[in-house]
Amino acid sequence: MTEPPASGVPAPPLPGGAVPAPPLPGGAVIELDDVVLRYGEHVAVRGASLRLDPGAIHAIVGENGAGKSTLLKLAAGVLAPDAGAVRVDGAPLRPATPAEAARRGVGMVHQHFMLVGSFLALENVVLGCEPTRGCGRLDLAAARARARALMEAAGLSIPLDAATSALTVGERQKLEILRVLYRGARAILLDEPTAVLSPIEADGLYATLRRLAREGRTVAVVTHRLDEVIRFADHVTVMRRGQVALSRPAAGRSAEAGERGAEGELTRAIMGGEPPPRVDRPPLGEGAPAALEIAGLTVTGAGGRRLLDGVTLTVRAGEIAGVAGVEGNGQRELVRAIAGMEPRAAGRVAVGGVDLSSWDIRARRACLGVVHEDRHAEGVLLGASVGDNLVLGDLGELPRGARGRDAEAALVARRVARFRVEPPDPSRLAGELSGGNQQKIVVARALDRVAPAARSNARAAIRAPRRAAAVLAQPTRGVDVGAAAVIHAAIAEAAAAGLAVLVISADLGELRRLCHRLLVMRKGRIVVTLPPSCSDEEIGRAMLGLEAA
Structure with a gap:
């Protein structure tokens, strides 16, 4: 006999006709x-x-x-x-x-x-x-x-x-x-x-x-x-x-x-010792120019429902802006539309004053680093090596032949070292790494690509605007304290180097520490802008529509 639920409806049999065993009194389960x-x-x-x-x-x-x-x-x-x-x-x-x-x-x-x-x-x-x-x-x-x-x-x-x-x-x-x-x-x-x-x-x-x-x-x-x-x-x-x-x-x-x-x-x-030092937002200079500009970004879903409703925002060079909101309020569509992956999108996306609206995904990579919220679906090839994942999308920018192989090895080594990917073995399958180290791979590829050192080759320099930007969705989701510190430091360094950074995160503590201002999304719209000193209650009320825009 299986233990019936409160309703008296018996539990269904499990595959093979088995039923759950009754609990034994006392002791550990x-x-x-x-x-x-x-x-x-x-x-x-x-x-x-x-x-x-x-x-x-x-x-x-x-x-x-x-x-x-x-x-x-x-x-x-x-x-x-x-x-x-x-x-x-x-x-x-x-x-x-x-x-x-x-x-x-x-x-x-x-x-x-x-x-x-x-x-x-x-x-x-x-x-x-x-x-x-x-x-x-x-x-x-x-x-x-x-x-x-x-x-x-x-x-x-x-x-x-x-x-x-x-x-x-x-x-x-x-x-x-x-x-x-x-x-x-x-x-x-x-x-x-x-x-x-x-x-x-x-x-x-x-x-x-x-x-x-x-x-x-x-x-x-x-x-x-x-x-x-x-x-x-x-x-x-x-x-x-x-x-x-x-x-x-x-x-x-x-x-x-x-x-x-x-x-x-x-x-x-x-x-196993003292925690890493906390990473805070870098100072933002007065009069920093606009680097990432989004105007009237709209995505319409099935039945004509607007998943993204005319989003307009500007992130200055060296600024980290945060986006908060209950999951499913347009954050995923925002990231995909900025990256050029949303065919239903309308509106304008510009980096460094250059309109990217007609650029394809590949063309945007030279000036726009993107991390999507689901690393398994849109970030990591689990059956490929760590090294291959770290240069995914970059091989067309490297020289051909032996020089290209040397440049690829150097690029992989730099990204492994800078982001402390563990174990530091480029031949290891990405699927064998922990979730946190998989996330390091995704962030390393996105941020290192748009950093000045990553854009030093001639082809990228010709195609890239004078400034660059990064859009990072849930950058430390499922990541431990040490890995989060590595990622936070990389985000702060990118902003200090002049990148415009947009961070979308469900971790309000992360947003308050890293960001110069917080944007709250609800039903596909930016409903309010708050300072990082705001409370969880203020942000929560805005998320639920209890705060006037």
Whole structure:
């Protein structure tokens, strides 16, 4: 018998007719004991032990490549350990497969959504464990009843009959949680669940997780956001170089000074020493000329709805301007339109006084560095080498023959060193690197390309305007403290060298530290401009339309 939900609607069978096992009283739901996982010669996890207790939110933090996500995948049966043991309710997880873990009540929400965009939300919920009635017909009515009961119990709100592609990022994140709950999960493991969420959405997600923990479920979250650990977690584990460096109850939620002290302790445990110095915005000179000019930028979607509604803004040479907004309010379309990738765009984009509106994507590269929000979809070729990714789009600007090969090697070496890509091996596949190091590759290529040194060859110098600009969407999404410091320093250096930089980020702390002013987007429009000294509440009210433009 599986444990029925509050509504009394029984949980559906899992693939193969199995049903989730009932929880055992007391004890840890999940235990990892001296687990080891190797990728060839690289040891991703070495002798790590972890205990996840029910009724609590357990945060797992560490640098990119420290083994956090790998540890979670071992617990969820996505990966099988080379040594050590994974136990669920005291019994070994055998076979170590996602199906067996799901049968035992363990569900994982991955960092990159595992959803079919063309399906309805409800269809994604039941995919793989579809309920049936007479003659094997799909019983969506039963599925809808159970999904609604689970949403009510967990405090979730998702339009079940909407196309998944039309959902906001926050709704898709909740849909992933509903999927694992539908399969009877008693332990919910989430990998970077707030990386794509606004602060308001992140608070709502943790309210849901707290509710699930109070029901007695086990909740584990991998995150880079230490403020979330301090505010929401009951227990925190720090991973460093594949090992558990620290595991203790989370502390410091009450007093502001206590929060700062706890965050500093965690940062030192993550880094294995003192954290890197904080990077602040460079000074902006008086009378700096306009470098990036956008006028009347408009993108019209299906049904005539304006996804981008006449955006007009100017970023001066040496200025860092930030764009804040709830995900899905036109930020993606703005970046694509500036980059020349949005065929439905109308309006004007100019860099250094030169109108780029008729230039194609390739022509814009000499003066416009762009980082898109999804590095896997629009930034990194996971099956290609680190070196190939670092020069992607640059080979046509290099000399031919042996001189070209030497220039390419020098360019790769410079970008690896400047952005501290780890491991510093250009022959390594990009897909084998941590998410943070993949992000370094994307940012390195975009910023180094438009820096004066990168535009020194004759062809680029002829085509490039006198000034250059960079547009960076979510530049430190899913990135640890050390990698974020490297990227922030590169952004500040680019601005200090005279580039106009536009940063689109869901991290309000990042925007306030780096930017000279903040632009808030809502429904495809810039609704208000705020100083970096503004509060989260001011920005949040503007995001939600509670602040007059």
